[in-house]
Every structure is written in structure tokens, then in C-alpha cells.
Amino acid sequence: MSEYSCLIVEDSPMMRQLLVFALARIKNLRVTEADDGVDGLRKLASASYDIIVTDINMPIMDGLKLVKRVRSDPAHKDTPIVIITTEGSQEDRQRALQLGANAYITKPIQAPQVIATVKELLKID
Amino acid sequence: MAEPPRKPPPPSSESAPPDLRKEADQVLQNLTKGSRVTDEFIREHSKLRSRTQELEQENARLRAQVEADDAVRELLAKIARLETEKKELLTRFAAAEEASNAFDERRREFESEFANLANLFVASNQIHASMSPRGVTRRIKEVLAQLVGAESYAMYMVDNQNEELVPIASEGVPADKLVSVGTRGTRLGDVAHRGSAVVDEEVDSSVANFDEPPAIVPLAIDDRVVGVIAIFSTLRQKTRFDTTDFELFKLLGQHAAAALVGASLFAKAERRIPGLEAFLDLSV
Numbered sequence: 001m002s003e004y005s006c007l008i009v010e011d012s013p014m015m016r017q018l019l020v021f022a023l024a025r026i027k028n029l030r031v032t033e034a035d036d037g038v039d040g041l042r043k044l045a046s047a048s049y050d051i052i053v054t055d056i057n058m059p060i061m062d063g064l065k066l067v068k069r070v071r072s073d074p075a076h077k078d079t080p081i082v083i084i085t086t087e088g089s090q091e092d093r094q095r096a097l098q099l100g101a102n103a104y105i106t107k108p109i110q111a112p113q114v115i116a117t118v119k120e121l122l123k124i125d
Numbered sequence: 126m127a128e129p130p131r132k133p134p135p136p137s138s139e140s141a142p143p144d145l146r147k148e149a150d151q152v153l154q155n156l157t158k159g160s161r162v163t164d165e166f167i168r169e170h171s172k173l174r175s176r177t178q179e180l181e182q183e184n185a186r187l188r189a190q191v192e193a194d195d196a197v198r199e200l201l202a203k204i205a206r207l208e209t210e211k212k213e214l215l216t217r218f219a220a221a222e223e224a225s226n227a228f229d230e231r232r233r234e235f236e237s238e239f240a241n242l243a244n245l246f247v248a249s250n251q252i253h254a255s256m257s258p259r260g261v262t263r264r265i266k267e268v269l270a271q272l273v274g275a276e277s278y279a280m281y282m283v284d285n286q287n288e289e290l291v292p293i294a295s296e297g298v299p300a301d302k303l304v305s306v307g308t309r310g311t312r313l314g315d316v317a318h319r320g321s322a323v324v325d326e327e328v329d330s331s332v333a334n335f336d337e338p339p340a341i342v343p344l345a346i347d348d349r350v351v352g353v354i355a356i357f358s359t360l361r362q363k364t365r366f367d368t369t370d371f372e373l374f375k376l377l378g379q380h381a382a383a384a385l386v387g388a389s390l391f392a393k394a395e396r397r398i399p400g401l402e403a404f405l406d407l408s409v
Contacts, residue, residue, distance in 0.1 A: 014251045014267050021243040025236075086270075088362030106362045108274035111240035112233075 003028045004122050005047070009040035009054035009066060010084070015109075019053060019084075022111035026119060037061025041069060044076060051121055052076075053114070056085035056096070064099055071100035080121035084109060241369050244272050245376055252377075252384045256396070261388045262294045265354075265381050270296065273370055274363040275356045277333055279303060280344075280381075281313060282352040290317060290353060298357060302335040316341040317350045322374050324366055333358035340366060342374045344382035351382045 006029055010016045016033050023031050032049070034040040036058045044052075052070065056063035063083055070076045083101040085092065093104045103117045119125075251264045262280070269275040277297030281290035289305045290313050292298075308314040316323050322342045330339040335357050344352040354377060359366075 012267060012271060013254075014247055014264070015271050017250065018243060018247045018272075021247065022240070025239070086274075086360055088360060107270075107360065108272055108363065111243055112236045115236075 003030065004050040004124070005030045005032065006118065007032050007034060007040060007043055007049040007052045009034045009037060009052065009058070009063065011036050011055065011058040015055065015084075018109065018111070019114065022109075022114045023053075023118060025111070025115050026124065029118070029122075037063065037066035037069075040066055044070065044073075048075070049079060051080045051082065051118060053082045053084060053118065056083060056087065056092075064096060067096065067099045067101050082114075082117055082121065084114075241372055244369055245372055248272055248373055248376055249380055252380050255384075256388050256391045258385060258388045258392055261381075261384045265377065265385070266294060266296060268373065268377065269354070269356065273356065273366075273373055274360045275358070276331070276360050277335075277357040278355060279357070280352065280354050281306070282344075283308060283317060283350070290314065293352075298335070302357075312337060313341055313353050313355055316343050317353050319343070320345060320348070320350050322371075322378065324371065324374070326366060329364045330356070330359040330366060331361045331364045340370075340374065342378050344385075345378055346382050346386055351386065354381070 004026075006023055008016055008019050008023070008031060010019060010033070020031050020033065023029055032043055032047070034043050037054075038061045040052070040054065041061070043049075052066075054063040054066055061069075063085070067081055067083070070079065070081065077100075080102045081100065082103045082105060083096045084105045084107065085096075086107045087093075088106045096104050102121055105113060105117060248268045251268065252261065255261050255264060265280065266278075269278050275296070277295075279292045279295035279298050281292050283289070284291050284305075288308055290308060290311075291305045292303050295303055306313050308317055312323070320343050322340070324341075325337075325339045328334070328339050338355040338357045339359075340356040342354045342356075343350045344354060
């Protein structure tokens with residue numbers, strides 16, 4: 001069975017913990033955590049990931065800048081990206097998707113929704 | 126059949142005696158009669174052969190029909206068997222589908238329950254992860270913002286005289302709304318007195334209401350209420366409180382004040398851990 005890897009980029013330890021809990025429900029998914037966009041880019045440079053789950057509002061480098069940087073890197077241009085944010089407006093959603101995000105989840109997050117989204121993007125049954 | 130050639134009559138000069146002629150006539154008659162009988166027999170034989178052929182054809186046709194009827198009967202029996210099998214399969218399929226649906230429903234329930242428990246665990250874990258009053262407050266705010274989806278909210282503590290609820294932390298609340306409120310005759314005070322949360326499930330919680338907050342949660346240590354949390358509005362995409370929120374309110378009510386008071390006492394004790402003697406008489 002294939003093994004997948006996921007990078008969570010989230011500045012809130014609580015949200016990170018919650019995401020790790022949720023994604024632990026997916027078999028064969030290895031999760032790595034990053035505190036912010038810069039930390040995320042550093043981890044992306046040293047390993048490859050099958051999917052990235054990132055918050056938008058973060059210090060140092062926000063999620064949208066991270067998405068832009070990731071998409072400009074040929075090595076990660078096709079890596080699925082899930083945006084998690086408190087912003088629920090249609091404009092924010094469109095902006096994130098235009099930058100190259102594949103899915104957009106608004107807070108408060110529901111674990112089943114996160115699991116379903118990640119599974120769908122990784123094409124896991 | 127052609128008639129046999131007749132003998133030429135005897136010459137008239139030598140006329141036959143009458144007896145002989147009579148006998149010859151008799152023979153001729155017999156021959157004619159025999160010829161007629163033979164003709165009839167031949168005709169009859171021909172008819173019979175024709176009839177036999179007809180009967181054989183009829184027989185073949187009937188045999189073919191019987192065989193066809195047998196095939197039809199066999200096919201009908203097969204169809205009946207297949208229909209029964211189909212019904213049986215459909216029944217089994219329906220039962221399997223029902224079981225599968227029930228299983229899916231149970232799985233969804235488990236996943237939902239798991240999500241609730243994960244939220245509660247994370248919230249509890251975070252609230253107790255700090256021993257500084259500021260750290261605890263920040264974590265309580267994070268639970269409200271990230272897990273409940275609160276947009277504007279405030280946390281109040283009861284003053285020493287038990288007369289007022291004083292705001293100690295807030296988010297998204299206008300300054301003129303962030304004031305102390307009496308413990309009597311106010312919605313917040315009533316919740317503090319009763320010690321049970323008030324959650325309005327009918328209103329759209331994303332619409333800010335600073336006079337009648339859609340959710341007010343008492344904060345207690347044991348049975349003593351020491352403060353309340355008022356949620357004035359939620360994020361625009363969250364318009365109702367759900368089961369997870371009620372569980373989180375319960376958890377906040379039971380843990381937030383204890384964590385906050387514990388952290389305050391710890392800070393007041395200059396973060397000194399009590400000596401071993403403080404724990405020795407705890408044996409139960």
C-alpha cells in the first residue's frame with residue numbers, strides 16, 4: 001500500500017494538534033508540522049510531500065505567499081494544497097484558488113471535512 | 126394399366142362351336158374384370174401411398190411441435206428459476222445495501238464522535254498547557270476563536286464583592302461595549318447565578334449582538350461560579366452552534382476557570398512548586 005506524506009503549516013499549536021489528530025485517521029499518511037510559511041518552505045526544500053495543508057493568517061510568511069512560492073517551484077507545482085482559514089468570503093476563496101490552492105476549508109474546522117478533502121486530493125479510497 | 130391385346134376373331138369361315146365361343150367370352154369378361162380390379166387396386170395403392178406420405182409429414186410436424194413445446198417448457202422453467210434467483214439476489218442486495226448504509230451511518234457517527242473528542246482533548250490539553258495567567262487566557266481565546274469559531278467575545282471574572290463581572294479578556298468587542306456588568310438583573314449575571322450556560326439556538330449567531338449574546342457560558346471551580354464567557358458573534362460562515370460547541374462550552378465551564386485560577390496562584394507564588402509536604406497528606 002502506498003505511503004503518503006503531508007506537511008501542515010500552521011502557527012497555532014492547537015490547530016496543528018487538531019490537524020494532526022484528524023489526519024492520523026488516514027492510514028499510511030505521515031504528517032510533518034511547520035510553524036509558519038518560512039518553516040514550511042524550509043521543510044519543503046529538504047523533503048518531498050504529497051500534500052500541503054496550510055493556514056492563511058500566519059506571522060512571518062502567510063499562507064497565500066507560501067502558496068505562491070510553492071507554485072513557482074517546479075518541484076512542487078503539482079503538489080495539492082489545502083488552505084485553512086477563518087476567512088469565509090467568496091473573494092478570499094477565489095483568491096486562494098487562483099494562486100494555486102486546490103481546496104479551501106474555513107474555520108472552525110470539522111475533522112471529517114479535512115479528512116475527506118485530503119483523501120480526495122490524494123485519491124485515497 | 127393398358128388392356129392386353131385381344132386375340133383376332135377366328136375366321137368366319139371356320140366359326141367356332143357355341144360352347145367354345147361362350148367360354149372365350151367368359152375368359153374375356155374375366156380378363157376385363159381383372160384388369161379393372163387391377164386398375165382400382167393400383168389407384169387405391171397410389172392413394173394409400175399419398176396418404177401415408179401425408180401422415181408421415183403430419184407425424185413429423187407434430188413431433189417437431191412437441192419438441193418445440195418441450196423447449197418452451199424448459200425455457201419457461203429456466204426463466205422461473207432465474208426469476209427466483211433474481212428475487213433472492215435482489216433481497217440479498219437490498220439487505221447488503223441496508224447493512225452497508227447502517228455501517229456508513231455508524232461510521233459517520235464514529236467519525237463525528239471522534240472529531241468531538243479530538244476537539245475536546247485538544248482544547249483541554251491546550252488550556253492546561255500553560256501555567257501563566259496570560260498563557261491560559263491566550264489559549265482560552267484560541268479555543269473560542271479556532272474551535273468554536275467565535276468572532277467577538279469577552280471573558281469576565283466576578284469581583285471580590287460578588288457584585289460585578291469584570292471583563293479581563295476580549296476579542297472583536299467595541300470599547301464602549303466592554304464594560305463591567307452587575308451580577309444581578311443582567312443576562313450575564315443571571316447565568317453566573319444559575320451556573321448553567323445559555324445558548325440561543327434560534328438566532329443567527331454570526332450577527333453580532335452585544336446586548337443579548339447568543340451564548341453565555343459560566344466558568345466554575347467545583348460548584349462556585351467565578352466568571353462567564355460571552356460570545357457576541359461567530360464567524361460569518363458559522364451561523365449556528367452545534368453539538369461540538371455545547372461540549373466545548375461544558376469543557377470551558379469546567380476547566381477554563383480552574384486553569385486560570387491555578388495559573389494565577391502559581392504566578393502569585395512566584396512559580397514555586399509547593400514542597401513535598403503539601404502532597405503527603407493527599408493520600409486517599
